[in-house]
Amino acid sequence: MLKTTSQVRALTPDDLPELHLLLDRDPLVNLFVRNRVDSTRLQARWLGGQVWGYFEDGVLVSACHAGTNLVPVQATRKALRAFAERVLGDNVRPSSIVGPRDAVLPLWELLEPRWGPARSPRLAQPFMVLDRDSRLTPDPRVRPVLIDEFDTIYPACVAMFTEEVGVDPEAGSRSGYRARVAQLISQGWAFAIIEDGQVLFKTEVGAATPQACQLQGVYVHPDLRGRGIAGPALSAVVRLVRQTVAPVVTLYVNDHNTPARRAYERVGFEHTETFASILL
Missing domain, CATH: 3.40.630.30 (Gcn5-related N-acetyltransferase (GNAT))
Structure with missing residues (x-):
């Protein structure tokens, strides 16, 4: 059986076409990150942080906005583990983790042992359209x-x-x-x-x-x-x-x-x- 290779890295303007396709899988839920990506074109001086991509065999599978807010995008379980390792390794400390509950809570489970209790966990927030x-x-x-x-x-x-x-x-x-x-x-x-x-x-x-x-x-x-x-x-x-x-x-x-x-x-x-x- 061939082994899947994976990596996490900061995305650059060259990654925009692939990132757009990922964000467009759920354009309403991913609205915040798409707005940040469109307004900054992933230029670091405007972004005030990074957008990380999680790749499997060279294909962008998931992403994560890593700035004042940590926002997972189409994040798989493997991607969440990889993002948690990157957060802790880079000593990133956002003011909040926000996004779909099914991604935010598993990500927080990985980070809480190192960061301690949250100031205000809001575990169920209806997203309305x-x-x-x-x-x-x-x-x-x-x-x-x-x-x-x-x-x-x-x-x-x-x-x-x-x-x-x-x-x-x-x-x-x-x-x-x-x-x-x-x-x-x-x-x-x-x-x-x-x-x-x-x-x-x-x-x-x-x-x-x-x-x-x-x-x-x-x-x-x-x-x-x-x-x-x-x-x-x-x-x-x-x-x-x-x-x-x-x-x-x-x-x-x-x-x-x-x-x-x-x-x-x-x-x-x-x-x-x-x-x-x-x-x-």
């Missing part, structure tokens, strides 16, 4: 955020991030987080209801490809929660982003966040996959 406009009447107040409204929207972004992730996004690099929020506004990827200088609702497109985009940071002002604002507001966002960004809208949510899940279901999002996030 909507490929049409919502049946809910859209809230006409939702609109793209203007760059001169940065100082108005920014505190809501910080509040949402802190509430959701459990850490202050300014703790590491205040300028870095401010730059990211400004970038999303400039791209036309930030949407909100703003009245009298108060952010009532907001969300952003965090990543996009020609096929699909992913919403992040869905926020309703604490004083207004439970009043049915999120559904019509998200309906408006879906309509806007399908017109201007991509035809399919995705997001993922913590399984225990019942109010958010119900709101997304009312809008029309359907649970198609299950993600997991290990926050470190």
Whole structure:
């Protein structure tokens, strides 16, 4: 019997055609990595990390985004073991491991003995998809955020991030987080209801490809929660982003966040996959 040879190495621009084929096996689930690959063309100075490829007999079988986030792509069990060895050998320490639950949890089992308990393991996160406009009447107040409204929207972004992730996004690099929020506004990827200088609702497109985009940071002002604002507001966002960004809208949510899940279901999002996030 011939022995299968395998290797893990950092991918380069020469690997883009083969990597694109791998990512296109599941373009919605692999949206984040495809966005990073398309926007950086695997140039290290822009990527802020690497994308590793796992090869068997010279064929790209799996991949893994290794930067601030560790994100496995079409990862087999053998690939996960190889990626874990590479992570530990290169002393890579991301802030999170994110992706399909069936890949993230086995990868975390390999890393946890060396890294210790996770700060916040989120073991079941419905990945939800909507490929049409919502049946809910859209809230006409939702609109793209203007760059001169940065100082108005920014505190809501910080509040949402802190509430959701459990850490202050300014703790590491205040300028870095401010730059990211400004970038999303400039791209036309930030949407909100703003009245009298108060952010009532907001969300952003965090990543996009020609096929699909992913919403992040869905926020309703604490004083207004439970009043049915999120559904019509998200309906408006879906309509806007399908017109201007991509035809399919995705997001993922913590399984225990019942109010958010119900709101997304009312809008029309359907649970198609299950993600997991290990926050470190």
